[in-house]
Amino acid sequence: MTKFTDLGLSPEVLKAIAETGYDTPTAIQEQAIPVALTGLDVLGIAQTGTGKTAAFTLPMIERLAAGRSRARMPRAIVLAPTRELADQVSEAFEKYAKYHKLNWALLIGGVSMADQVSKLDKGVDVLIATPGRLLDLFERSKVMLNGVQIMVVDEADRMLDMGFIPDIERIFKLTPPTRQTLFFSATMAPEITRITQAFLKNPVRIEVSRPATTAENIRQFVYRVPGSNALNAAKAKRIALRAIISTLEIKNGIVFCNRKTDVDIVAKSLSVHGFNAAPIHGDLDQALRMKTLDSFRKGDLTLLVASDVAARGLDIPDVGHVFNFDVPHHADDYVHRIGRTGRAGRSGEAYLLLSGADEKNYDKVLKLTKKEPETLSIEVDFSAMSEDSDRKSSRPDRKPRRSDRDKPIKAVTKTEPEAEIQSEPAVNENAVIENIVDKPRPSRRRSRTEKVSETKEKSNDYETTAEGFGWHVPAFLLRSVDLK
């Protein structure tokens, strides 16, 4: 069997690899590393979880070992679709370049530019970037790309999904045509093929077998929830989710939702009910995203409630359970989501909550996976549904006052309460969870459709001053929070 020592890597890199505990390369590593070391272009067709990151990081380190960076003139760039993925690549450099004098900078959005700029000024060998921030810095003349010798595009098909292809093309054109290109994609959509034909020179095509549909070692279950409308169904799903989770021994698990709002609500709902859960999605503060992911990796956090930001690519080893709160819009994403479990031959379980609205997407999933999940038969007590699907208060400390129900409800701009609910976990995960979920909250429809108007209600009707929000001020807005 091939070992890392057979691939032509230097003693320094091999030492760093050994310290991570690996000695056997994955298929993509075994094939891509020797090719990349020679300086040829690589077209790697590989899923996430196949060891792609090391497949390009290791040869890059070797090829950059001779030579030095100049200010604002990086010698290599790695492009990744999401900030978390970029961060992961930088972690790989940290591990594998341990015995080399290489500098790298992580250029992603959502964090301060100043540190990135000062790094660039000092000179970095490798930029690890999401396309938007890289181009932003380029336009500000903080970085030049004409010294780039190696360019890596990771998860190109996902870049395509996210509309990054024009950016990628632009970045390609900013680098010298003499560069070496290492290009990775899970699939070869026509647009991807076009890009590779335009920018790669006689690439060596390396394809590692793709787990076509769903892994054998993932046991899939489906649970159908009742509910006549979307709001009911969401609530029923939260109840069912808790019931299912309660029957399981969970070391760690991911709950996927289609929408960011649902990610927040489900995360809070779980927390309120005593589960160790936290949300992650693209609207959350970047530092919090990293922190949450980190504590999930370390095992401090049991349940990660996530949008599809976490469906692909993220290196989260050994997730025992995946819960799909919704059926994803693309059947492909279902495969990616449940592929977070059952890795490296371990067994995993995937649970799917299905409501009427999901049926259409579910059909597509079934068509793709050709495997019908087992119907989950557990007793779920939905009696809580009727009780607080209305606006009954469950704030015990609230003083009785003129019937809430009769009061005209004056909300708010379209963004007010809901946007706050979305962004508020970024402020503080724990202090705020008490008051949101499965408790009265501003109705979605109303706040969308009604206009801002009434600040006129007599303020002595209120326990607190809350002009402009009507009576139903979300409690977290009244609380003083440390925004940092």
Added chain:
DNA sequence: AAAAAAC
């Protein structure tokens, strides 16, 4: 239909 990504 939704998520992701630049200020």
